[in-house]
Amino acid sequence: MQQPAGVSPPPRDSGTPATARPPDGDVPWDLSNAARPTAESRATVAAPLTDRLLRSWLRCRRRAWLDRHGPAEARRWSAHRALTLQDQLHSFQSLLPTRPSHGEAACRAGSEGVVGLRLRGAGPGGIRLEAHPPLLLRIDSPSRWGAHAYQPVLVRQGRHLTREHRLVLALWGRLLAAEQGAPVPQALVLAGTGSQLQQEVFKLGSGLQQQLEEVLPRLAQELEPGRPPPPLVNDRKKCTLCCWRSLCDREASAEGHLSEVSGIGGKRRDLLVSLGVTSLEQLAAADPEALAGALEEHGEQHRDVAAELVAQALVQASGEPRRRAPGDPLPELAAAPGVLLYDIESDPDARDDFLHGLLRLERRESGWPDASGAAQAPYHPLLALQEHGEERLWQRLSGLLEHYPDWPLLHYGETEAISLLRLAERQGATEAERARLRRRLIDVHQRLKRHWLLPVNSYGLKAVATWLGFRWSQRGVDGARCLLWWRQWRQDRHRAGVPPRRAAQPLERIFRYNRDDSLATWAVARWLLEAPEPALTDLADAPTPGASPRPAPSTTPDPSTTPDPSTTPDPSSTPDPTPRP
Numbered sequence: 001m002q003q004p005a006g007v008s009p010p011p012r013d014s015g016t017p018a019t020a021r022p023p024d025g026d027v028p029w030d031l032s033n034a035a036r037p038t039a040e041s042r043a044t045v046a047a048p049l050t051d052r053l054l055r056s057w058l059r060c061r062r063r064a065w066l067d068r069h070g071p072a073e074a075r076r077w078s079a080h081r082a083l084t085l086q087d088q089l090h091s092f093q094s095l096l097p098t099r100p101s102h103g104e105a106a107c108r109a110g111s112e113g114v115v116g117l118r119l120r121g122a123g124p125g126g127i128r129l130e131a132h133p134p135l136l137l138r139i140d141s142p143s144r145w146g147a148h149a150y151q152p153v154l155v156r157q158g159r160h161l162t163r164e165h166r167l168v169l170a171l172w173g174r175l176l177a178a179e180q181g182a183p184v185p186q187a188l189v190l191a192g193t194g195s196q197l198q199q200e201v202f203k204l205g206s207g208l209q210q211q212l213e214e215v216l217p218r219l220a221q222e223l224e225p226g227r228p229p230p231p232l233v234n235d236r237k238k239c240t241l242c243c244w245r246s247l248c249d250r251e252a253s254a255e256g257h258l259s260e261v262s263g264i265g266g267k268r269r270d271l272l273v274s275l276g277v278t279s280l281e282q283l284a285a286a287d288p289e290a291l292a293g294a295l296e297e298h299g300e301q302h303r304d305v306a307a308e309l310v311a312q313a314l315v316q317a318s319g320e321p322r323r324r325a326p327g328d329p330l331p332e333l334a335a336a337p338g339v340l341l342y343d344i345e346s347d348p349d350a351r352d353d354f355l356h357g358l359l360r361l362e363r364r365e366s367g368w369p370d371a372s373g374a375a376q377a378p379y380h381p382l383l384a385l386q387e388h389g390e391e392r393l394w395q396r397l398s399g400l401l402e403h404y405p406d407w408p409l410l411h412y413g414e415t416e417a418i419s420l421l422r423l424a425e426r427q428g429a430t431e432a433e434r435a436r437l438r439r440r441l442i443d444v445h446q447r448l449k450r451h452w453l454l455p456v457n458s459y460g461l462k463a464v465a466t467w468l469g470f471r472w473s474q475r476g477v478d479g480a481r482c483l484l485w486w487r488q489w490r491q492d493r494h495r496a497g498v499p500p501r502r503a504a505q506p507l508e509r510i511f512r513y514n515r516d517d518s519l520a521t522w523a524v525a526r527w528l529l530e531a532p533e534p535a536l537t538d539l540a541d542a543p544t545p546g547a548s549p550r551p552a553p554s555t556t557p558d559p560s561t562t563p564d565p566s567t568t569p570d571p572s573s574t575p576d577p578t579p580r581p
């Protein structure tokens with residue numbers, strides 16, 4: 001048989017047992033005892049390397065180790081992974097007109113699409129390999145199954161194919177070539193769905209196989225029983241979507257990892273380590289001037305942030321907040337009759353801001369409402385259904401804002417301001433109207449960062465409000481989870497057989513989450529309003545933190561006082577245009 005270029009079939013690994021591999025991560029392990037092999041770890045000696053382990057390892061070496069040896073109970077369910085699988089399914093459905101068939105029988109029968117084929121084989125040095133491509137697509141080329149063969153299909157997340165994608169494709173190609181007894185010269189890469197589906201042919205050249213030959217022995221070695229876990233990944237932004245995040249966060253905090261200092265990413269950490277500053281404590285003890293001088297060699301921008309990094313590390317090491325600038329952080333609230341707390345929920349891939357939530361907080365004679373008062377405030381969830389058009393959303397949103405023209409619009413982060421001003425522009429608001437809107441928008445996150453250093457490893461809303469004692473009424477919810485609920489609601493709301501009450505639940509959860517975000521924003525704003533003005537000496541550049549107090553416990557709302565989301569207004573109704581006070 002003529003062998004085209006690409007991945008040629010090595011001999012089949014007939015010695016591989018037919019039993020399924022043990023699930024990754026099912027072996028309990030105390031990480032502190034990682035260097036000593038246990039009975040459980042010895043049981044994994046013969047476990048094959050899988051495509052999933054390879055993918056994990058290419059993201060973070062520690063992640064692959066945890067997948068194999070980590071304590072299963074520490075692995076967290078990831079809404080992001082669920083979204084990825086959902087996107088993959090939709091891409092496959094857009095590609096194939098019919099449902100794919102299952103397993104090797106489907107390959108023999110020549111089905112157009114095949115799922116559920118577990119591939120096994122051997123790698124360099126006899127390393128046992130196993131892979132489970134999510135979809136195989138039939139092509140016209142001879143194989144041991146007849147006049148047809150298969151190529152693997154991968155759904156790409158993001159704009160470009162990464163090394164992780166390429167090497168996983170190379171592994172699939174290698175094992176599929178052995179399985180079908182015919183080369184796999186190329187794979188198909190998909191992105192998007194429906195009429196937006198993009199298809200790209202990716203050549204599986206010999207260079208990729210060479211890379212795989214180099215990578216697999218290193219991976220096998222690192223996963224050997226008795227090996228300690230690799231260190232935390234340098235750039236901890238990668239941890240955001242990882243199922244081991246809470247375990248690694250605990251470890252980073254316990255060891256004072258430099259990535260725990262807000263403002264330090266992978267590159268800056270490398271720089272500091274090269275200068276001998278390897279922990280949060282060492283950074284807190286550093287002389288800012290000397291550090292600035294040492295960092296200057298690597299670029300002006302690093303010199304400029306040296307004092308700030310040392311001050312932030314000091315605050316985190318001491319656990320006490322420090323005022324960094326005098327003045328009222330929120331002067332716009334001094335005479336305001338109320339505030340509107342504004343938070344948007346989005347589908348970033350679809351560029352769809354599907355919910356604009358507003359919490360209407362009126363000032364009382366006794367002053368601004370505390371946490372329990374805020375929990376009773378009217379909430380206006382304005383849904384932006386694409387089928388209704390943006391104009392309808394703008395009418396409802398601008399109508400609500402016009403009823404409270406003197407009420408500042410508080411939000412956390414720049415997203416809301418950018419989205420609202422763009423929406424206003426698209427809907428024909430005049431320059432003067434947009435300028436007025438701009439003046440009303442107050443970014444609480446920006447004001448906080450301008451006036452305070454806090455002992456938190458991130459100035460995101462979750463980290464800051466949690467430090468203040470705020471608790472979300474639904475545990476473990478994030479933007480990805482919200483997006484899953486949104487898609488579920490879109491799918492179920494008109495589906496026959498789904499009871500209306502059940503179909504409405506995802507939307508109620510989204511409203512509750514969105515409303516909680518507004519309450520959390522208010523917890524931060526209220527703390528800013530109540531924090532005492534410091535003495536001038538507290539603002540000096542002295543490396544000791546200021547004498548500002550810990551946050552008052554009164555900022556913690558009682559989750560039990562959160563109104564039942566089923567009482568939230570009907571999103572399809574026009575918001576209550578209560579006259580402004």
Ligand code: SF4
Pocket residue numbers: 059060061062063064066231232233236238239242243244245246248249
């Ligand atoms: S949380 Fe971060 S350091 Fe830990 S395994 Fe995941 S990516 Fe690696």
